Amino acid sequence: MDAKKLLYVDRRVIYLLVAIGALIPIIRPIGLPTVPTEPVWNLFNRIEELGPDDAVIISFDYGPSSEPELNPMAQAILRHCFQRRVKVLVMALFPLGGVNMAIGQLDRIASEFDGLEYGVDYVNLGYKDGAQAAMKRMDISIEALFPSDVNGDPVADMPVMAGARNYDDVSIVISLATGIIGEYWVNLVNAQFGVPVAVGCTAVSAPKYYAYLRAGQMMSLLGGLKGGSEYEKLLVDKYDFARELYETPEVKVSSAMAGMDVQSIVHLIIIVFIIFGNAMYFLMKKQEKEG
Amino acid sequence: MVSIGVWLNAFLTLCILSFLYKDNPFFRFAESLFAGMSLGYYIGLANQQTLMPNLFGPLFGDFSGNFVLLIPMALGILLYFRYIPKVAWMARLALAVYIGYYVGVMFLQKLHGEVLPQSSDTILRLRGIGGLDILWNVIFIVGVISVLLYFYFSAEHKGALGRISRVGIWFLMISFGASFGYTIMARISLLMGRFSFLVNDWIRPLVGAS
Numbered sequence: 314m315d316a317k318k319l320l321y322v323d324r325r326v327i328y329l330l331v332a333i334g335a336l337i338p339i340i341r342p343i344g345l346p347t348v349p350t351e352p353v354w355n356l357f358n359r360i361e362e363l364g365p366d367d368a369v370i371i372s373f374d375y376g377p378s379s380e381p382e383l384n385p386m387a388q389a390i391l392r393h394c395f396q397r398r399v400k401v402l403v404m405a406l407f408p409l410g411g412v413n414m415a416i417g418q419l420d421r422i423a424s425e426f427d428g429l430e431y432g433v434d435y436v437n438l439g440y441k442d443g444a445q446a447a448m449k450r451m452d453i454s455i456e457a458l459f460p461s462d463v464n465g466d467p468v469a470d471m472p473v474m475a476g477a478r479n480y481d482d483v484s485i486v487i488s489l490a491t492g493i494i495g496e497y498w499v500n501l502v503n504a505q506f507g508v509p510v511a512v513g514c515t516a517v518s519a520p521k522y523y524a525y526l527r528a529g530q531m532m533s534l535l536g537g538l539k540g541g542s543e544y545e546k547l548l549v550d551k552y553d554f555a556r557e558l559y560e561t562p563e564v565k566v567s568s569a570m571a572g573m574d575v576q577s578i579v580h581l582i583i584i585v586f587i588i589f590g591n592a593m594y595f596l597m598k599k600q601e602k603e604g
Numbered sequence: 605m606v607s608i609g610v611w612l613n614a615f616l617t618l619c620i621l622s623f624l625y626k627d628n629p630f631f632r633f634a635e636s637l638f639a640g641m642s643l644g645y646y647i648g649l650a651n652q653q654t655l656m657p658n659l660f661g662p663l664f665g666d667f668s669g670n671f672v673l674l675i676p677m678a679l680g681i682l683l684y685f686r687y688i689p690k691v692a693w694m695a696r697l698a699l700a701v702y703i704g705y706y707v708g709v710m711f712l713q714k715l716h717g718e719v720l721p722q723s724s725d726t727i728l729r730l731r732g733i734g735g736l737d738i739l740w741n742v743i744f745i746v747g748v749i750s751v752l753l754y755f756y757f758s759a760e761h762k763g764a765l766g767r768i769s770r771v772g773i774w775f776l777m778i779s780f781g782a783s784f785g786y787t788i789m790a791r792i793s794l795l796m797g798r799f800s801f802l803v804n805d806w807i808r809p810l811v812g813a814s
Contacts, residue, residue, distance in 0.1 A: 328624045381797025442654040500717025516790035520783045528725035538793045575796045
């Protein structure tokens, strides 16, 4: 066996195997189990404690490039908040498409619940530039920063804003983040104003958030698609409406739980290639030694 | 019935994915289109969401009450002076204000939100707790100190410093491994998003499958 030839296998062979590994679970879902972890439980339990008198901020700090990872998370959290009838203030501090993400997700999820009223139960405050300056301003007044909502309508008369004047009235800030804005919520808003912060981030940025989580600066971390799937699992286990909803084909195919099948299969393929590459490397060294 | 938007979306997705085989004109077309549209979107967004409500709207609405906004407007225009060689130096004035503002904001933010809480989190108990917790705390402290010493370059990494730095490299390697695993997860999520679109929104309706 010529180890050198095997070691330098055409990269397109690897791409092809990864593509097959990703396609099979999409065409025929496997349904591998999901086990929620403690950081995800923390957010779920916190929202379970909240009710119609409480308000949360959900900041859509991501754009279309992170949609597959963060949309399922956003949907699950919004469904949970609306089910608990918690007042939801949606905003976007990420310039490239954050507000479009917020509009799309909020409209879709709110339409699933009967009796929810825009301006009373939830509001979309739209996009605001200058993340840190905006965050600081909200400690004084959210309404001063967002005098009108995403449609240009004044928010002063909206009942939802009466119970959310500034950070003192906000039970938790949930940032769905693709870049550094999630960090700003932690190292500025939590550190300077003491507001509990949870971050749902893309997987690539999850490792850096663990330092904040460990230090108690964040109350919850949902890392990538896995974090989203864990939240969905908790929601499905707790509520019948969620169990039925996540069984429907439209919701099921775009859920994080279904996506974790793909993740597991592709991770296995990559692990096999890492082991194979290392084994061939050592075999090649041995063959070189033997001449 | 598959809409023209879905067809276009599928075509552009396949154009981008074709790069995995090799570089080709379809990929370059889709790449250029994406870059151009992103820039156009960003300019439109900056105009509609930032300049109009925060600058032009207030200035045209109530000039006497908002004339102070002319100062940030002038600073913004000054930034573009760098393209005129004779007055390029004036762009530095705006940059100086910009940098000064960010240093002021970030200094407190980093100190208060990162340096102090992260430092205090490394002060851990080694007594009065369970055996396993002691072990984890020792590993944590050894990790922090050895990695910090690895990045100490004012002395040659020999002797005790060299050995501790080697330990730091191991901790760094483990953290890089964790980052690599998460990075794969992120990239596969993106691939899955595109494949899910191709299968569920394009091919399945096309062949009439549910």
